[in-house]
Amino acid sequence: MKILLLEDDLILNEIIQEHLMEMNNSVTSVFTGDEAQDIIYSKTFDLMLLDVNVPNINGFELLEDLRKNGIKTPAIFLTSAHLLEDIEKGFKSGCDDYIKKPFELKELDLRIENIKRLHNISSSNSIEISNKIYLNKDTLTINKDAKTIHIAQKESEVLEYLIKNRNKSVSIEELSINVWAYEEAPIASTIRTYIKNLRKILGEDSIINIRGVGYRFNS
Structure with a gap:
């Protein structure tokens, strides 16, 4: 931690x-x-x-x-x-x-x-996303179906934040504040692109788009 x-x-x-x-x-x-x-x-x-x-x-x-x-x-x-x-x-x-x-x-x-x-905080650098699917924060990879998929640093951090807040609605503004921590804030389309890439890897139902609210990690 x-x-x-x-x-x-x-x-x-x-x-x-x-x-x-x-x-x-x-x-x-x-x-x-x-x-x-x-x-x-x-x-x-x-x-x-x-x-x-x-x-x-x-x-x-x-x-x-x-x-x-x-x-x-x-x-x-x-x-x-x-x-x-x-x-x-x-x-x-x-x-x-x-x-x-x-x-x-x-x-x-x-x-x-x-x-x-x-708060679903993991002590290790490997976080269980769902059954037999893991995020490795060190190597910036998702291990799924015996495959290793590389992702960007911020994609990893966005996914980790959503997992920590699983089954809760998270707005784009909340992601921006808590993941970027007052670095230069990304535009909303950048975060949407990260979410889109993660959904391609994990499945469309893994991260739910709640219209007018934000996103929810669906455990």
């Missing part, structure tokens, strides 16, 4: 980062809210771990801003803010889970595993 860690305590940041990397995750750690904001708008992540009381932009404000701008990356707050109103504020800002400090690293592992299950 690609994880963004926002934690301003130097020692705790290092402990969490080392632990997550030992679990074969790729971790980008930052110490301030504005650092986190800049990097989230320039790169894509599978999960965000956010402290609340950090310099410049606190975690609640950061996540609320991200959600308003269409960033749907799952987020877990790691915080010493224990009051019920803090927890309520955290969930209202758009978090998926809330862990009170101090916590055991095993608890963090369990919460992350639950997020992976809920």
